[in-house]
Amino acid sequence: xxxxxxxxxxxxxxxxxxxxxxxxxxxxxxxxxxxxxxxxxxxxxxxxxxxxxxxxxxxxxxxxxxxxxxxxxxxxxxxxxxxxxxxxxxxxxxxxxxxxxxxxxxxxxxxxxxxxxxxxxxxxxxxxxxxxxxxxxxxxxxxxxxxxxxxxxxxxxxxxxxxxxxxxxxxxxxxxxxxxxxxxxxxxxxxxxxxxxxxxxxxxxxxxxxxxxxxxxxxxxxxxxxxxxxxxxxxxxxxxxxxxxxxxxxxxxxxxxxxxxxxxxxxxxxxxxxxxxxxxxxxxxxxxxxxxxxxxxxxxxxxxxxxxxxxxxxxxxxxxxxxxxxxxxxx
Amino acid sequence: xxxxxxxxxxxxxxxxxxxxxxxxxxxxxxxxxxxxxxxxxxxxxxxxxxxxxxxxxxxxxxxxxxxxxxxxxxxxxxxxxxxxxxxxxxxxxxxxxxxxxxxxxxxxxxxxxxxxxxxxxxxxxxxxxxxxxxxxxxxxxxxxxxxxxxxxxxxxxxxxxxxxxxxxxxxxxxxxxxxxxxxxxxxxxxxxxxxxxxxxxxxxxxxxxxxxxxxxxxxxxxxxxxxxxxxxxxxxxxxxxxxxxxxxxxxxxxxxxxxxxxxxxxx
Numbered sequence: 264x265x266x267x268x269x270x271x272x273x274x275x276x277x278x279x280x281x282x283x284x285x286x287x288x289x290x291x292x293x294x295x296x297x298x299x300x301x302x303x304x305x306x307x308x309x310x311x312x313x314x315x316x317x318x319x320x321x322x323x324x325x326x327x328x329x330x331x332x333x334x335x336x337x338x339x340x341x342x343x344x345x346x347x348x349x350x351x352x353x354x355x356x357x358x359x360x361x362x363x364x365x366x367x368x369x370x371x372x373x374x375x376x377x378x379x380x381x382x383x384x385x386x387x388x389x390x391x392x393x394x395x396x397x398x399x400x401x402x403x404x405x406x407x408x409x410x411x412x413x414x415x416x417x418x419x420x421x422x423x424x425x426x427x428x429x430x431x432x433x434x435x436x437x438x439x440x441x442x443x444x445x446x447x448x449x450x451x452x453x454x455x456x457x458x459x460x461x462x463x464x465x466x467x468x469x470x471x472x473x474x475x476x477x478x479x480x481x482x483x484x485x486x487x488x489x490x491x492x493x494x495x496x497x498x499x500x501x502x503x504x505x506x507x508x509x510x511x512x513x514x515x516x517x518x519x520x521x522x523x524x525x526x527x528x529x530x531x532x533x534x535x536x537x538x539x540x541x542x543x544x545x546x547x548x549x550x551x552x553x554x555x556x557x558x559x560x561x562x563x564x565x566x567x568x569x570x571x572x573x574x575x576x577x578x579x580x581x582x583x584x585x586x587x588x589x590x591x592x593x594x
Numbered sequence: 595x596x597x598x599x600x601x602x603x604x605x606x607x608x609x610x611x612x613x614x615x616x617x618x619x620x621x622x623x624x625x626x627x628x629x630x631x632x633x634x635x636x637x638x639x640x641x642x643x644x645x646x647x648x649x650x651x652x653x654x655x656x657x658x659x660x661x662x663x664x665x666x667x668x669x670x671x672x673x674x675x676x677x678x679x680x681x682x683x684x685x686x687x688x689x690x691x692x693x694x695x696x697x698x699x700x701x702x703x704x705x706x707x708x709x710x711x712x713x714x715x716x717x718x719x720x721x722x723x724x725x726x727x728x729x730x731x732x733x734x735x736x737x738x739x740x741x742x743x744x745x746x747x748x749x750x751x752x753x754x755x756x757x758x759x760x761x762x763x764x765x766x767x768x769x770x771x772x773x774x775x776x777x778x779x780x781x782x783x784x785x786x787x788x789x790x791x792x793x794x795x796x797x798x799x800x801x802x803x804x805x806x807x808x809x810x811x812x813x814x815x816x817x818x819x820x821x822x823x824x825x826x827x828x829x830x831x832x833x834x835x836x837x838x839x840x841x842x843x844x845x846x847x848x849x850x851x852x853x854x855x856x857x858x859x860x861x
Contacts, residue, residue, distance in 0.1 A: 308703075312706070312707050313706050313858070314706075314859070315858060315859065333709040333711070334709070337709045339707070341703075343700060345700040345703075346700075347699070347701040347702075347703050349609065349613065349701060350699075351613045351616040351617075352609070352613075356612070359605075360608075360609050361704070361708075363600040363604075363605035364602050364705065364710055365709065366708075367600065372600075
């Protein structure tokens with residue numbers, strides 16, 4: 264549905280995007296993750312045809328975005344980070360305007376208008392001035408404008424940014440529903456959002472794709488096991504070293520004080536359960552073990568692991584597109 | 595009819611017009627402009643009448659024949675010439691206003707990621723601007739026609755229509771040209787300054803101090819905006835002036851399309 268091959272974008276000598284390849288198929292929601300300045304918005308803008316890449320190709324529904332821009336763009340719905348709204352227009356007039364600009368679709372406009380408004384929960388707001396809508400409704404309208412011409416590909420740049428938690432959950436549910444007959448690419452820096460919404464995630468860092476796959480696959484690929492959080496009290500300084508020497512422990516570190524005692528994080532190797540051994544070591548060291556909890560590595564842990572400079576080796580080459588189910592860490 | 599209304603150029607123009615006329619301030623400014631037009635017309639009429647009366651009194655005292663003055667034609671010429679000078683300031687502000695807010699509100703991203711071509715975008719903006727100019731100049735055009743109707747003896751019809759038609763052609767060319775700097779940059783101040791400088795150069799081209807090169811002097815006379823307008827203002831039709839204004843409008847629109855295209859590559 265949307266395929267990018269070896270995209271590069273240079274601003275002067277600075278590489279904003281380097282050798283980025285990706286593919287999103289119909290029925291998929293794919294997340295583009297990365298810290299601020301990673302190149303997410305630049306990548307989204309290239310994929311939406313706002314500006315061209317310095318080199319590389321983008322195909323939307325089989326049409327080359329540079330060589331056949333009109334037909335390729337008519338198959339694409341795009342929600343930029345800031346919803347592109349005209350405050351002086353009424354909701355219905357705005358959606359009719361966007362439809363005219365996008366070239367319309369097969370279904371009659373009146374029917375599409377009602378369907379899209381119902382999907383985005385804007386049915387009762389058709390005659391309201393856009394400038395007087397709440398931020399949540401403006402976001403929904405931003406999504407509605409991306410959908411009005413019934414596109415096959417949706418590109419959503421930080422769609423839930425600035426929304427209240429109830430609105431975020433509602434919008435995520437809506438986006439998940441939209442992917443049934445579309446390819447959806449979502450950029451976000453909200454990691455739980457990507458974890459719950461996306462079948463696959465692409466992790467971008469300094470303009471380069473450094474990993475891709477489902478959150479579960481990435482955990483497995485990185486060999487990340489469970490994380491054990493222990494609240495300990497006493498002579499804790501030597502504990503990380505002693506814990507690291509245990510079989511099956513990948514890493515151990517002391518965090519800031521939390522209430523009573525200190526928080527000790529122990530990362531196990533994949534498939535290893537080190538809770539008993541770690542608890543025994545703490546007690547044998549003369550410390551008090553106040554609490555012990557175990558949890559799986561979250562997408563946030565993986566993301567931090569991959570994007571923290573001192574842990575990242577220089578990347579070699581970017582992958583040439585990632586189909587459904589493929590996953591890799593690109594180093 | 596509905597497919598015509600859904601044409602992207604018309605949709606763009608309608609959207610811009612609805613924005614321009616959404617604020618009560620727009621109607622207030624329009625009303626003030628109309629008042630200024632009326633005042634200018636009355637001032638010129640009064641001035642010309644006093645001038646003719648003074649000449650007639652002078653002729654009576656000296657026993658000579660009263661002078662033959664074509665008051666309606668002189669009035670129309672003076673009126674459209676004054677309006678043409680006013681357009682130098684009005685048109686750049688209008689053109690800049692049509693483009694600048696798209697960049698500011700982030701809506702340019704919607705337009706440039708849609709299947710619209712740069713030509714569509716410029717045509718939509720131009721159409722909206724042209725309709726606004728028509729609204730601004732409508733009372734002036736009406737005053738020109740009323741002058742013809744109420745004059746005794748009246749002006750010949752084609753000659754009476756030429757000053758307002760020339761004014762509209764001049765305004766059209768100015769709008770098309772000033773869309774170019776407006777499309778080139780998001781900075782309203784820079785775009786307005788560039789537009790004004792461009793029009794001022796074309797306005798003053800023929801009146802520059804002595805140019806040594808005959809070829810250059812001829813070229814400057816040819817590109818001069820008011821020089822091509824003078825004949826229209828006097829009620830004289832010359833195809834060369836029509837071709838000049840239409841060519842200038844075409845050039846302005848083509849440059850504006852290139853400016854929109856260049857925005858994609860400059861990002």
